[in-house]
Amino acid sequence: xxxxxxxxxxxxxxxxxxxxxxxxxxxxxxxxxxxxxxxxxxxxxxxxxxxxxxxxxxxxxxxxxxxxxxxxxxxxxxxxxxxxxxxxxxxxxxxxxxxxxxxx
Numbered sequence: 001x002x003x004x005x006x007x008x009x010x011x012x013x014x015x016x017x018x019x020x021x022x023x024x025x026x027x028x029x030x031x032x033x034x035x036x037x038x039x040x041x042x043x044x045x046x047x048x049x050x051x052x053x054x055x056x057x058x059x060x061x062x063x064x065x066x067x068x069x070x071x072x073x074x075x076x077x078x079x080x081x082x083x084x085x086x087x088x089x090x091x092x093x094x095x096x097x098x099x100x101x102x103x104x
Contacts, residue, residue: 011080013035015081017035017046018049019077019081020035021055026067028065053072054076055068055073
């Protein structure tokens with residue numbers, strides 16, 4: 001039996017990266033594996049998140065690149081996670097993320 005999973009939206013991917021960084025993964029390789037992304041898309045997402053002020057890039061004395069979530073990034077992640085939690089509708093044994101209009 002094959003389990004079919006849906007493709008993540010761009011927003012979900014960005015939120016996954018923020019969550020992984022907040023959880024403690026700081027090096028690009030660790031973020032890449034924990035967020036289940038390949039290198040090229042990850043680099044684009046990290047650049048975008050840095051440009052938006054949601055994460056910062058820190059280089060240490062050995063020129064090692066590390067990413068850290070900012071207060072703004074943690075706040076944004078919290079808002080989106082709370083919204084997702086509020087919009088998940090319980091249906092019998094499972095949950096649905098369909099809009100209300102499709103559930104009627």
